[in-house]
Amino acid sequence: MPLDLASVVAPLRADPAATVLLFDFDGTLSPVVDDPAAATALPGVTELLEELAGSYRLVGAVSGRPVAFLAGVLPSSVALSGLYGLERRVGGEVVGHPEAPRWRPVVAEAVREIEAATAPGTELHGIGVEPKGLSITLHVRTRPELQDGAELLARQVGGRLALDIRPAKMSVELHPPIPADKGSALRDLAGDATGVLFAGDDVGDLPAFAALDHLGLGERGVSVAIDGPELPDDVRRRVQLVLPDQLAIVRLLEALRP
Ligand SMILES: [Mg+2]
Structure with a gap:
């Protein structure tokens, strides 16, 4: 009620x-x-x-x-x-x-990989990459057609570097696997x-x-x-x-x- x-x-x-x-x-x-x-x-x-x-x-x-x-x-x-x-x-x-400090270099590596994969001239160019130090957000609010590509990229990079993937509104995020x-x-x-x-x-x-x-x-x-x-x-x-x-x-x- x-x-x-x-x-x-x-x-x-x-x-x-x-x-x-x-x-x-x-x-x-x-x-x-x-x-x-x-x-x-x-x-x-x-x-x-x-x-x-x-x-x-x-x-x-x-x-x-x-x-x-x-x-x-x-x-x-x-x-x-x-x-x-x-x-x-x-x-x-x-x-x-x-537990956060040891994940900073891992997240930095993920940022490098994601920025390379979304650089001008790539299929995923247009995904907004927001590095946050201990996490990364991939935004597709202005390019919703890239949502699937952003999630796949997050899974690939996150899987390789043992980062967690969290969906959010018009975006997907990578986080250290800290509870x-x-x-x-x-x-x-x-x-x-x-x-x-x-x-x-x-x-x-x-x-x-x-x-x-x-x-x-x-x-x-x-x-x-x-x-x-x-x-x-x-x-x-x-x-x-x-x-x-x-x-x-x-x-x-x-x-x-x-
Ligand atoms: Mg909110």
């Missing part, structure tokens, strides 16, 4: 000091754009996050983006978990996953909070929704999805609240004011 915004957030507003608010970035706090480097938070979002961070135990972003990118587009009072839990910034300090995802990121940031909200819009957010369920917080465990043509059914089915569009994220943040 779908719930309305006010009744979903009321249990969280009742005890902000014991509550953690976590948000995906792209497609949740920021509109999805063709050029990933150009993404910024929706108007009003950074101010509201900063305001909420003053009352709630923790306000954070949980993203596939590097922390360095998130730090440029979100206020310093917002905790950051980047690269699907491989790095985070809490209280100004950036901490990487202990970190948005679920482990959510558990890390939630700590012993008795209330947690997570909002997302993509298959990469499913582990976070599952981790939230496992915390067993009852009405103080709140899952929110942002509707859109690309919202996966798996996400839509498992959340308590589906916001009708991205502008509604501003209404959600406003409704969370204690």
